[in-house]
Amino acid sequence: MANTSPATPPAPSFRPAGILLRGDPASARHDFLARLRALHLEDCVEVAEEEAGCRFRLRDERADAWVPQGDTTQLSRTLHLDIERNDEDLEREILIAMLAAPIVFDYPDYVELAAAVRIRRNIAQAARRTQLAFDTEEVNRPTDCWTYSEERGFTILPGKPLIDALRKATQPDASNTLYAFSCYRATEYVILLGIAEELAVTHPALLQQLQRQWETRAIMSGRFHDVFLREYGSLEQPLPDAYYVPGERLWFRNPDERSSDIAGYEGSWVIYLGGGLFANFWKRNQPYTLTGKCVEVFHWRHGAHIDASGALVMDEAVVEARTRETLGDAEETARILQRMRRMRDPQGVYAEGGCIDASREYPRCVCPGTADMVLPSP
Secondary structure: OOOOOOOOOOOOOOOOOOEEEEOOHHHHHHHHHHHHHHOOOHHHEEEEEOOOEEEEEEOHHHHHHHOHHHOOOOHHHHHOOOOOOOHHHHHHHHHHHHHOOOOOEEEOOHHHHHHHHHHHHHHHHHHHHOOOEEOOOOOOOOOOOEEEEOOOEEEEOOOOOHHHHHHHHHOHHHHOOOOEEOHHHHHHHHHHHHHHHHHHHHOHHHHHHHHHHHHHOOOOHHHHHHHHEEEEOOOOOOOOOOOOOOOOEEEEEOOOOOHHHOOOOOEEEEEEEEOOEEOOOOOOOOOEEHHHHHHHHHHHHHHEEEOOOOOEEEOHHHHHHHHHHHHOOHHHHHHHHHHHOOEOOOOOOOOOOOOEOOOEEEEOOOOOOOOOOOOOOO
C-alpha cells in the first residue's frame, strides 16, 4: 500500500524587513540606488515608499539563494567576495546582510546609513587587526598615551589623539606589544575606534567631545552600551541563529553552569568580521567559524578544574585539545552543534538552551543633525 502520510511542509521562505530611510522618499531612493548601482546591487533590491519613508529590502528570490533562512555566513563564498582585501566587497556584504535583515534597520536618511556602513567596515577591519593578551585580572595599556585610576578607568593623556591611542592599545602592528584585556573591554575599544575613525571625516566636533571624554573618564560596560550602541533582536523575537552583519558585536553564552562561574568564561564577546568568521582577539590569524566557536564554548566545561589553591580555573590546553578532536569528527561535531546552536536560556537559567544569543549590537547615529550618541557630563 502506498504511504499516504502527509509530506513534511517546506520551511517558510525567509522574508527580509530590510532598511528604512526616513524623510524624503525621492531623495532616499535616488541616493541609495546610486550607491547600489555602483556596487552592482541595484537589481537585487525591492523598493517601496511608505508613510515613514522609503524601504529597501533584498528581493525574496535573492534572499532564498543568498541568505537561506536568514543565514548570512555564506555570503562571501556564494558571491565570491574578497572582503579582506577589497573595501567594496566588504561594503557589499554589509549592505546585502542589512537588506536581508529580519528586523528593519531604521535610519533618518541616506547620509546616516552611509556613515553606518563605513563604521561597520571600520570595526570589522580593526577587529581583524586586533591581537591582545587575555587576562581578566591584570590589564595594561601603552604608558606613553594611557594612564589609569580606580575612579576614572583607563584614560588617555592630554593631547594624545584618541584614534592613535586606541590603535596602539589593540593593534600590535602599531605598538609591537600585546596588551592585556578582557574580551568585553576589547570589543569596546574596537567599536570606539571604528566610530572615531568615521567621526574624523563626518563629525569632527563629536570626535573632539570623545577626545575630551576619554581624557576625563572612560565610558565602560553597561554605560558604553547605552551611549554608543543599539541592540536588535530579543528572546521574544530572536534573530536567526546564523544571521550576522559585519562590524556588529555579539555574545556567545556559556550554557554550562559550573564553568561559567570562572571569570571571563561566562560567555564570549566577539565582533563579526564577515565571510562566516568571528574575531579571535587572542590569535588574530585564527578567526572563529560559527562551528568552531560553538564547539570551543561547549568544551569549556571540560577545561574547568580546581587548582592547588582550591579555585575553579580554566585549562585552555584541555579546551584546545578537545575542540581540535571534536572538529575532526563530523558526527561528534554535529551532535554538539545540535545543542549549542539553540537559542540561549534566559539570564540565570541553565537548562536546555545553547550558546546563541537572540540579539546583536551596532553603533548609533553619528552625523551632524541626526547623531543620537549622548555623552555623559564630565
